[in-house]
Amino acid sequence: xxxxxxxxxxxxxxxxxxxxxxxxxxxxxxxxxxxxxxxxxxxxxxxxxxxxxxxxxxxxxxxxxxxxxxxxxxxxxxxxxxxxxxxxxxxxxxxxxxxxxxxxxxxxxxxxxxxxxxxxxxxxxxxxxxxxxxxxxxxxxxxxxxxxxxxxxxxxxxxxxxxxxxxxxxxxxxxxxxxxxxxxxxxxxxxxxxxxxxxxxxxxxxxxxxxxxxxxxxxxxxxxxxxxxxxxxxxxxxxxxxxxxxxxxxxxxxxxxxxxxxxxxxxxxxxxxxxxxxxxxxxxxxxxxxxxxxxxxxxxxxxxxxxxxxxxxxxxxxxxxxxxxxxxxxxxxxxxxxxxxxxxxxxxxx
Numbered sequence: 101x102x103x104x105x106x107x108x109x110x111x112x113x114x115x116x117x118x119x120x121x122x123x124x125x126x127x128x129x130x131x132x133x134x135x136x137x138x139x140x141x142x143x144x145x146x147x148x149x150x151x152x153x154x155x156x157x158x159x160x161x162x163x164x165x166x167x168x169x170x171x172x173x174x175x176x177x178x179x180x181x182x183x184x185x186x187x188x189x190x191x192x193x194x195x196x197x198x199x200x201x202x203x204x205x206x207x208x209x210x211x212x213x214x215x216x217x218x219x220x221x222x223x224x225x226x227x228x229x230x231x232x233x234x235x236x237x238x239x240x241x242x243x244x245x246x247x248x249x250x251x252x253x254x255x256x257x258x259x260x261x262x263x264x265x266x267x268x269x270x271x272x273x274x275x276x277x278x279x280x281x282x283x284x285x286x287x288x289x290x291x292x293x294x295x296x297x298x299x300x301x302x303x304x305x306x307x308x309x310x311x312x313x314x315x316x317x318x319x320x321x322x323x324x325x326x327x328x329x330x331x332x333x334x335x336x337x338x339x340x341x342x343x344x345x346x347x348x349x350x351x352x353x354x355x356x357x358x359x360x361x362x363x364x365x366x367x368x369x370x371x372x373x374x375x376x377x378x379x380x381x382x383x384x385x386x387x388x389x390x391x392x393x394x395x396x397x398x399x400x401x402x403x404x405x406x407x408x409x410x411x412x413x414x415x416x417x418x419x420x421x422x423x424x425x426x427x428x429x430x431x432x433x434x435x436x437x438x439x440x441x442x443x444x445x446x447x448x449x450x
């Protein structure tokens with residue numbers, strides 16, 4: 101989802117630090133949201149915020165308070181699976197595993213291949229395994245019981261987003277570190293054997309991958325941020341072929357019931373939009389579903405089924421503390437929460 105060279109440039113800017121009054125977080129988390137804030141590349145300032153929905157109180161030092169140390173450099177992904185939270189920290193090359201209820205750290209998995217950093221990016225789960233895409237060209241398999249890497253599956257250049265459908269794992273090979281000579285493939289992995297079946301040729305610089313309710317896969321192709329615009333590839337998971345390339349500008353996508361919310365941020369103009377898309381008809385229902393005029397930098401979007409609300413992650417030009425901005429399921433603005441630097445993922449507690 102992130103262009104590495106863009107983040108390196110951003111890291112040169114100073115960060116305005118704001119210190120809100122400390123909030124005491126109860127031992128057990130519930131009725132709120134945990135927000136991963138990636139910080140700035142090479143600044144070692146990733147953090148985790150906790151927002152309590154009961155009283156709207158905020159703590160922006162949740163991980164540091166519970167672990168008694170800092171999270172690391174560039175927190176890239178965070179997911180809950182069962183009774184554990186997994187945080188993928190890209191530049192530090194670690195996966196942090198925490199108790200989902202107390203947020204106490206259970207284990208830090210060092211993602212190294214000898215002395216070479218694997219640079220993990222994203223994580224998904226199937227059965228007893230976690231699958232972590234690593235920028236060194238592999239997907240690591242982690243046993244969720246032992247919390248150890250049991251296998252490495254070679255894929256394409258700089259894999260990023262992943263999704264599961266039809267007992268297969270689909271991995272976007274971005275080739276982002278080779279920009280402008282990016283990759284254009286989607287690896288298909290058989291989850292029964294944890295082996296790559298094939299690579300599907302899709303658009304340039306694929307990133308985010310998502311499955312719809314019909315078992316089809318959609319992939320955002322970021323293009324080259326200039327002459328080659330972004331697009332979305334739709335994949336048939338029975339035959340593993342491209343069914344359609346949709347000329348839709350997109351930087352992120354999330355499910356909202358049976359529909360998709362497609363977010364786009366133009367890094368050149370900073371203009372943003374959120375469209376409502378129907379994956380049954382393959383058509384945009386509303387190109388401007390949410391009024392983004394009050395959003396400085398649309399960095400991510402998620403939907404919470406528990407309270408039927410939409411959450412937009414606003415990075416505030418990447419140099420200031422960010423916001424989570426909430427909207428109703430009909431796109432009406434509701435409330436904003438000021439949190440850490442460059443928020444990018446949310447885990448909800450309902």
